[in-house]
Amino acid sequence: MKIPSVLLRFPHRYLFKRMYFKNFHCTSRSDFLCIGSLTPVRPYHTKWMCLSEGLKRELCHQAAPDQQAEGLSDRENRLIDRLYSGLIQGHRACLAEAITLVESTQARKKKVAQVLLQKVLSYHREQEKLNQGKPLAFRVGLSGPPGAGKSTFIECFGKMLTERGHKVSVLAVDPSSSTSGGSLLGDKTRMTELSRDMNAYIRPSPTRGTLGGVTRTTNEAILLCEGGGYDVVLVETVGVGQSEFAVADMVDMFILLLPPAGGDELQGIKRGIIEMADLVAINKADGDLIVPARRIQAEYVSAMKLLRKRSKVWRPKVMRISAKTGEGISDMWDKMTEFRDLVLTSGELLAKRRKQQKVWMWNLIQENMLEHFRSHLAVKDKIPLLEEKVLSGVLSPGLAADLLLKAFKDGL
Ligand SMILES: Nc1nc2c(ncn2[C@@H]2O[C@H](COP(=O)(O)OP(=O)(O)OP(=O)(O)O)[C@@H](O)[C@H]2O)c(=O)[nH]1
Numbered sequence: 001m002k003i004p005s006v007l008l009r010f011p012h013r014y015l016f017k018r019m020y021f022k023n024f025h026c027t028s029r030s031d032f033l034c035i036g037s038l039t040p041v042r043p044y045h046t047k048w049m050c051l052s053e054g055l056k057r058e059l060c061h062q063a064a065p066d067q068q069a070e071g072l073s074d075r076e077n078r079l080i081d082r083l084y085s086g087l088i089q090g091h092r093a094c095l096a097e098a099i100t101l102v103e104s105t106q107a108r109k110k111k112v113a114q115v116l117l118q119k120v121l122s123y124h125r126e127q128e129k130l131n132q133g134k135p136l137a138f139r140v141g142l143s144g145p146p147g148a149g150k151s152t153f154i155e156c157f158g159k160m161l162t163e164r165g166h167k168v169s170v171l172a173v174d175p176s177s178s179t180s181g182g183s184l185l186g187d188k189t190r191m192t193e194l195s196r197d198m199n200a201y202i203r204p205s206p207t208r209g210t211l212g213g214v215t216r217t218t219n220e221a222i223l224l225c226e227g228g229g230y231d232v233v234l235v236e237t238v239g240v241g242q243s244e245f246a247v248a249d250m251v252d253m254f255i256l257l258l259p260p261a262g263g264d265e266l267q268g269i270k271r272g273i274i275e276m277a278d279l280v281a282i283n284k285a286d287g288d289l290i291v292p293a294r295r296i297q298a299e300y301v302s303a304m305k306l307l308r309k310r311s312k313v314w315r316p317k318v319m320r321i322s323a324k325t326g327e328g329i330s331d332m333w334d335k336m337t338e339f340r341d342l343v344l345t346s347g348e349l350l351a352k353r354r355k356q357q358k359v360w361m362w363n364l365i366q367e368n369m370l371e372h373f374r375s376h377l378a379v380k381d382k383i384p385l386l387e388e389k390v391l392s393g394v395l396s397p398g399l400a401a402d403l404l405l406k407a408f409k410d411g412l
Contacts, residue, residue: 143244144257151190153323169230174205260293285320378411
């Protein structure tokens, strides 16, 4: 291979030799970038730019075969390298930074985040292959009305798991922060003990965004947590809106946590969500609340018998627990692992994950298409006027939609 003459003039001969004689084998791409620098503090890319495109491609390919992304700067590639290696070595700071990156709405950062995610995904594939197809983590969704005891439960449950050698991450889905200005999940200091545990990672919900945006970043955050070695990923949401349906679509097992109260107090809970639950835990079954907890448990057991069966190998269970005393938490984990083993061996788990991937892809397309449509030059200015005409009854919604869609198509 012909080496560009500019390389021959570099003082870092040993690096050059290593590169030349060992047929371009090298530990990391940044070694190559160093070749061009006379001193380490100078920007690498000026010399890197002197290399022919073909050689650059070959060097990159040798050093990092799966991280090629068109149009990323050296700085961005170095960021990806740093976050990726930190993440898989289990550094919490890198995990936090990587999640912040996927939460970003800036186009450039979004692009960098996607390259990082691709790398993490190929790491997943390798690890799962080594693991004989077993998923890296157990994804659990937890929902319940405000005050059901979710944070108390997660604190108690999370500590029990870390004591048993698991690594637990907790992600919150709470789009209410964008609509009401206040967050149902993130505001208070929650789970103080667990957040100090080195084997736990707690991430509050992003402070802004639509439900679509928040679920997208949560989905991606799950992958990053798994790459960081967290084998139990808990996704928490408040069971009073749509977010619990979105969470049920991104986890392996969905748990509903309820207080020992019936009727009116649970009005906020949507009926449909009970149908999604693989396990219902009636919390606060302690002290004076034991009797109502038993009654509620019996009510749910009979109500759930009437529900359509969603799995061939699992019937949803209703349990009584106390997050305060810890009673029933260990039994609950036993039931959860029983569920995981059953759905894994039956093939239901992998089928469900595959289906979720497809749903996720279409949700993203839908969301991006709408954004693209709204901001397209051909329709952007027409939207307010047509909306006004629909509001005043001059134009039917159908006709207004047709006009906008036509303008969009013509503008493509
Ligand atoms: N008696 C009893 N009280 C509990 C139990 N779990 C939680 N609580 C109490 O219930 C109240 C609400 O608990 P949280 O853990 O903050 O509930 P939450 O569902 O996280 O509530 P939000 O943060 O508002 O969503 C607190 O006063 C807890 O002390 C329990 O097992 N038994």
